[in-house]
Amino acid sequence: MNPKDKITEKPKITEEQRAKYTKFKENGILKLGYLVIAPLPDNPKTKKWSVHFMSPFEVQIGTISWYVNWRAYAFFPAPNTMFGADSLESLAKFVETQTVIHWENFRAKKGKA
Numbered sequence: 001m002n003p004k005d006k007i008t009e010k011p012k013i014t015e016e017q018r019a020k021y022t023k024f025k026e027n028g029i030l031k032l033g034y035l036v037i038a039p040l041p042d043n044p045k046t047k048k049w050s051v052h053f054m055s056p057f058e059v060q061i062g063t064i065s066w067y068v069n070w071r072a073y074a075f076f077p078a079p080n081t082m083f084g085a086d087s088l089e090s091l092a093k094f095v096e097t098q099t100v101i102h103w104e105n106f107r108a109k110k111g112k113a
Helices: 005-008 015-020 084-109
Strands: 030-033 035-040 048-053 059-067 072-077
Touching: 015 084, 030 084, 035 059, 035 072, 035 084, 072 084
Parallel strands: none
Antiparallel strands: 030 035, 035 048, 048 059, 059 072
């Protein structure tokens, strides 16, 4: 496969994945295993989330925001944090899902759906 094909390839997500990673509670919080994802104030074009470890202290372990160079959402970990495979997988799926939804909304606004 040509590397350029991968860049232009449209990511796909299942309806199950879309439902799981967009099912926010009334207060806007999403719980994924030991992680808690809470919305931060949006800018006009993109969203931003705070990621916390679910513990008695709700320790912030990073943020998720739009990374312009990749044209996708990305996870920005806090210094000196470690993650297990389950947490990394949950973060990756959340980021992927939100990126696909962002592009679907963008294309719909531009009339290219």
